[in-house]
Amino acid sequence: MGHAGNNVIPNVHFRKVNGCQTGRHNRVFMRTWLDQAGRKKRRANNRKAKAAKLFPRPAAGNLRPVVHPPTQRYNMKLRLGKGFTLAELKEAKIPKKQAKTIGIAVDHRRRNRCAESLQANVQRLKLYMSKLLIFPKKSGKKGVKKGDTPRSELQNVAQNTLREIIPVPKPDLRIKARAITKEEKEKSAYKTLKKARTDKKYLGAKLKKAKAASGKAEE
Numbered sequence: 001m002g003h004a005g006n007n008v009i010p011n012v013h014f015r016k017v018n019g020c021q022t023g024r025h026n027r028v029f030m031r032t033w034l035d036q037a038g039r040k041k042r043r044a045n046n047r048k049a050k051a052a053k054l055f056p057r058p059a060a061g062n063l064r065p066v067v068h069p070p071t072q073r074y075n076m077k078l079r080l081g082k083g084f085t086l087a088e089l090k091e092a093k094i095p096k097k098q099a100k101t102i103g104i105a106v107d108h109r110r111r112n113r114c115a116e117s118l119q120a121n122v123q124r125l126k127l128y129m130s131k132l133l134i135f136p137k138k139s140g141k142k143g144v145k146k147g148d149t150p151r152s153e154l155q156n157v158a159q160n161t162l163r164e165i166i167p168v169p170k171p172d173l174r175i176k177a178r179a180i181t182k183e184e185k186e187k188s189a190y191k192t193l194k195k196a197r198t199d200k201k202y203l204g205a206k207l208k209k210a211k212a213a214s215g216k217a218e219e
Helices: 023-029 036-054 086-091 096-101 115-131 182-186 189-201 203-218
Strands: none
Touching (some): 086 115, 189 203
16 A cells, blocks of 8 residues: 655554543543542541631631732732731730730741831731630639630630631722822822932931931030
């Protein structure tokens, strides 16, 4: 039997073809998911067991901050971070050593890059503290410490089973069109940043000069 042109000689491997005669050969290439319903039930049971083990604490664990992910592709989104910064705890008036004992995650490495994110997480902490109930460690009057919630308020307390304890706010994706104001036209982002950089650069010199001037005035 001849072939037209200088082509590859047909050498078809029927092992991978889904046919009646060759179906038994390709079972190794098929991925089944027959245990989907069973796995779903097992995950649900594991979540219930974990929540029961942590009761009355939140099932999600420690409270975590809301952060913007890195890179330009994802920085418009919001997600949970590793822990609250020391500056956020200080602003919310929560001692950093106490924070870990009342279910607040702390990350001493993270830094606040803007006032908006700082205030957002401070408000998150304040909301958490307003809803926080602290159970006494021991029974009896001697087991109650300062800051513990009265026993009368601890009857029939429901456990927090939310994934984030306090839900992550969803930012508005659409901004309604409006006219540009006169102040916005006159304002220059470049000049604002330039002034901020200059102030930061000469801050030490200004403080040194002011300290020297105050010293001379006292003399």
